[in-house]
Amino acid sequence: MVFDLEQRLQKSKNNILEIQSIMATWSKSPLYERASARGTTEKQTGGDNLLILSDLDERLNKRYREIREAGERIHNLVEENRQYLQVNANDSSISEYWKAYIEYIDEMITDGFYAIIQCDLDFFRQETDRKANPEALFQVLLEVHPPEMIFTPSIESNAPDGFADFIDGLIANSYKQSSLIPRLAKHLPHANYQPDIQEMNSLTEIRHEINERVQHVISKAHEYQRSFDRYAYLWTDDRKEFMRQFLLYGHVLTPEEIQQHALTGIPENPPTTAQFREQIDTYEAIYDEVEKIDPIQIYDKWFRIDARPFKQTLLNTVKKWSFMFKQWLIEHVTTSLNELQEFIQKTDTQLKRPVKEGDYNLLVEIMAHLAAIKQREQATDALFTPLKETIELLKSYNQDLPEEVHQQLEVLPEKWLNLKRNYVAVRQNVAPLQAQENAKIRQRLAEFDTIQAHFRERFKNEAPYAYDSPDAYRKLDRVNRDLIKQENELEKLMKSSALFEVTFPDFKLMKQCRKDVKLLKQLWDYISLVRYSMNDWKSTRWREINVEQSKLFD
Structure with missing residues (x-):
């Protein structure tokens, strides 16, 4: 009887020792490691001893799987102990003792998770302590994506996938380990151990210290980025527009120049x-x-900031x-x-x-x-x-x-x-042939001078100058067609005169006809508008008249 009890107690003690051993498995092995920890360097780091990130998901899944399997083993060991100790959990006379026993093991597991997560946090704290003279642990790339310079990952505070969030995510991955084993003491409020771990001030202080260091290097990175602002115009300015203005004016126009010559136009000055x-x-x-x-x-x-992509661009x-x-x-x-x-x-x-x-x-x-x-x-x-x-x-x-x-x-x-x-x-x-042609052109110009005088008189008689002129638009179309024919003839004479170096007179009557056509067209448009409005008002009741809409011209 005594021998059996002694054996059962010893087995239960061995199970407790195994639980302690299980929880100590990862307390000396950080979840993250540098390339040198594997005795080699990663291609993605260019041969540098940065934090290994290439197999991060694989490594997390492996660690999480090990902890889940360990949790199952721990729960089985506790169930074995219950049997070894012949505890009936439903017996109220001994249930309180069993709860205390379970809480003792709970604290043991909590302490184990504390050691695991402290190991991870200590890794980051030590590797980001400049007094310890560490090598570069993290790297961001500075690149140009017009119109901006950007870091990859981003260092902006509001960036969802930014560097600060990335570091916080690494730490959160570590904390997540404590959520993977269901709590033994089911009578306690939390289903796993993560809430207890998150409330531990000593770990929170380390986490806060790491975050402060992250924010410090981010501010330095912003300063470094701003040092290149003087080059921003190289990728934001429009090269084609710059060249267009340079070829026209010898330089890029300033707002003051544009405003100063807004009415007269900027004089061209090729470079x-x-x-x-x-x-x-x-x-x-x-x-x-x-x-x-x-x-x-x-x-x-x-x-470390790698600005080689930025520099090359x-x-x-x-x-x-x-x-x-x-x-x-x-x-x-x-x-x-x-x-x-x-x-x-x-x-x-x-x-x-x-x-x-x-x-x-x-x-x-x-x-x-x-x-x-x-x-x-x-x-x-x-x-x-x-x-x-x-x-x-x-x-x-x-x-x-x-x-x-x-x-x-x-x-x-x-x-x-x-x-x-x-x-x-x-x-x-x-020269002799040119002289002959010159004489012919002068003759044609003299004849056209007579033609334009007759045309002007006919124009004044046929154009709708009177307010009560019937079919005004039809008359305008007719005189305009006749005017175009005369202008075409005049254009031919002008080209011949220029070609044979004959002085070309100023045919003012033709210009006056063209001016009158434009003015008459505008005038008759106003007349038509007034007549239409007057006719519309005649059929409108006094109470329906909208005075504001009745204003033809401001």
């Missing part, structure tokens, strides 16, 4: 080669400055700005030379065609080519020196143009001079 150089040099200097940025920053020895963006100006200059040189070469070849071929007396169409073509040469003479004479300067500028930035461009720049100046000599010769050859 010089020196201004292009200034812009390119500016971005080349920025590129050199960005290249010197150290993309790895460590705060409090445990928190910024370098690429600066290059795009710089190349935008270089590309425009390259296209300007090649387009200018190709267009000039094509012009010279085409015009030179056309000027070689002999013009005979009576061949009016060919004479017009030749005169058009002569006019084109004269029109572009001044600009082309001044073209070659700036193009050479531009090529030298591009060369200084290691932007070499094709050999064809250099050959064009060698031969086109001489070809242009030859074309101008040919221009003088052809002009002398067609």
Whole structure:
């Protein structure tokens, strides 16, 4: 009898020792670990000794499964002890003793969870203690996602998946371990041990200390991010709009300039080669400055910012700005030379065609080519020196143009001079024919002057100038169609006069007719509106009149 009791007591003691051993399983093994704890480094850390996160879910599931299995084993051991001690839980005379016994084991499990979670928290506290000279434990990436710079994970306080929430989540994972074993003392208020663990001040103080350290490095990260605000315009400004304004005005317009010239329009002032150089040099200097940025920053020895993605994006963006100006200059040189070469070849071929007396169409073509040469003479004479300067500028930035461009720049100046000599010769050859045509054009202009006088009189008679004029709009349409025919004829005379260098008179009567048509159209629109409104009011009762709606004009 005594021997049996002694055996049962010993077995129950052994079960208690096993429970203690089970709960001590994880008290020396943190839930999280660095790469070096496995004797290797992780690819995702670039060979650095950061916290291992690649298999986090797998590791959590394994730990949680072990604790659940341990919980089942503990509950079985307690049930064995109840049998060893021959306790009838329904016997009120001994139930209080059994409850006390269960609460004793409960405290033992609570202490075990306390040790487990303290082990995890101590890991974070030690690895984030800059006085302990730790290696970097966590890393965030700084990137550009226009129009913003962002950290991954985010360091913003309201970010649901931010760095602070991530750290808090790691700690919450640790606390969750205490919820995985159902409480032995079912008569106590909580179903598991997590509420008791969360109320332990010593653990809460460690958790608070870790959170303070997290907030401190986050504030440092914000400062680091703000140090790059001066580059924000590089990825927020519209490069196309910048270039458009630069090509028109030589710089980007300020709000003051826009307001000052709101009515008159801003005078155009295309950029010089020196201004292009200034812009390119500016971005080349920025590129050199960005290249010197150290993309790895460590705060409090445990928190690392990897700004390599940001730096690379910024370098690429600066290059795009710089190349935008270089590309425009390259296209300007090649387009200018190709267009000039094509012009010279085409015009030179056309000027070689002999013009005979009576061949009016060919004479017009030749005169058009002569006019084109004269029109572009001044600009082309001044073209070659700036193009050479531009090529030298591009060369200084290691932007070499094709050999064809250099050959064009060698031969086109001489070809242009030859074309101008040919221009003088052809002009002398067609001078007699031009004189004859000039006389004809002057005659036609004189005749049109008479035509316009007659047209003006007919216009005044047929246009609806009177208030009681019937079919006003029909009359307006008719005189407008006649006016368009005369204007078309006038346009032909104007082109011929310009082509053959005949002074073109100012046909004021035609302009007056066009002005009258516009005014009459507007006037008759008002007349129609007034008449419609008057007719509408005549059929409206006095009480239904809305005075506000009756206002035709403000």
